[in-house]
Amino acid sequence: MTETLTLYTNPMSRGRIARWMMEEVGEPYETVILDYGTGMKSPDYLAINPMGKVPALKHGDVVVTEGAAICAYMADMFPDRGLAPPSGNQARGAYYRWLFFAAGPVEAAVTGKALGTLAPEDKAAMAGYGTFDATINALETAVSGRSYICGEQFTAADVYVGSQIGWGLMFGTIDKRPVFEDYVGRLMSRPAAVRAREIDEALMPAKEEPHG
Numbered sequence: 001m002t003e004t005l006t007l008y009t010n011p012m013s014r015g016r017i018a019r020w021m022m023e024e025v026g027e028p029y030e031t032v033i034l035d036y037g038t039g040m041k042s043p044d045y046l047a048i049n050p051m052g053k054v055p056a057l058k059h060g061d062v063v064v065t066e067g068a069a070i071c072a073y074m075a076d077m078f079p080d081r082g083l084a085p086p087s088g089n090q091a092r093g094a095y096y097r098w099l100f101f102a103a104g105p106v107e108a109a110v111t112g113k114a115l116g117t118l119a120p121e122d123k124a125a126m127a128g129y130g131t132f133d134a135t136i137n138a139l140e141t142a143v144s145g146r147s148y149i150c151g152e153q154f155t156a157a158d159v160y161v162g163s164q165i166g167w168g169l170m171f172g173t174i175d176k177r178p179v180f181e182d183y184v185g186r187l188m189s190r191p192a193a194v195r196a197r198e199i200d201e202a203l204m205p206a207k208e209e210p211h212g
Contacts, residue, residue, distance in 0.1 A: 003060025005029035008048065010036065011200040015055035017067040017163040019200055021156060023192035025074050025081050033203060067163070068103035071156040083156045091150040098142040098149050099157040102164045105129035106139055110164070110173045136174060139165070143183040154190070162187040 007022055007029055009015025022029050034040045040052045049056040049065045057064045057073070064073045075084035085091035109129040112118040119127040129135045142149060142161065149157040166184045168174025187193060 003062075004058075006032060006058040008032045008034055008045065008056040008058075009054045010034055010040075011203040013054050014067050014163075016196065016200050017160060018055035018057060018070045020163065020193055020196040021071045021074050021083075021159045023196045023199075024083060024156075024159060024190075025078050026192075027078060066103070068099055068160050071160050072099065075156040082153070083159075085150055085153065085155065091153065094142075095150050095155055095157045098161055101138070101142070102157075102161045105135045106161075106164050109135040110168055114171070114173050139174075140177060140179055144179050147186065154187075158187060 005022070005027060007015070007018055009019060009031065010033060034045060034054055039045065040054060045056075046052055048058065048063055051065065053065075055065070055067060055070060057070045059073075059077065064070050072084070075081070079086075085095050105128050108127070109118070109132045112127075112129075113132055118132055119129075121131075124131050139161075143165070146152070148154045149161060162184055165174060165180050166188065169176055169180060169184060174180065188197075
């Protein structure tokens with residue numbers, strides 16, 4: 001596909017996940033930075049994403065929202081980059097499993113912990129994540145005993161899962177277990193991850209100098 005790729009994002013958002021994925025793919029793309037006030041809630045942007053949130057990706061006339069979906073979409077649109085196991089390969093099972101696990105139970109459990117809204121013990125069966133501890137223990141199995149989610153192949157699933165774990169470690173919502181720290185360390189040293197961080201850091205609002 002030769003249609004223009006446009007990423008709608010904010011450097012202080014989950015859009016950083018999509019930025020990293022775009023850098024891994026390496027295709028030229030345009031960036032539209034939206035603020036949390038009028039930008040994300042403007043009529044023009046709500047026509048793209050009715051949720052009024054970022055990230056969103058436009059690829060020609062195609063619109064994709066949600067970080068995990070953007071990662072999966074870009075891997076599929078540019079298969080020569082090797083960012084997803086080939087269709088029909090058994091590794092595709094682990095790829096889908098942990099990509100969607102991170103976007104569902106992990107996101108819900110970590111956000112619930114941060115907000116103090118985790119399901120009470122007697123209602124845990126009603127929550128998709130069950131309990132926070134069960135979710136994090138399951139997440140550990142995804143990155144244990146292998147370099148990446150799909151073994152020795154780095155994929156879009158690692159972009160998303162790694163971002164979730166990295167933020168959890170940074171903000172204290174995920175335990176600093178050695179396996180998590182080792183996994184994130186491998187990912188964050190990737191050239192595309194470094195480039196993505198540098199781009200977003202340069203777009204961060206300037207900090208005011210302290211007044212004496």
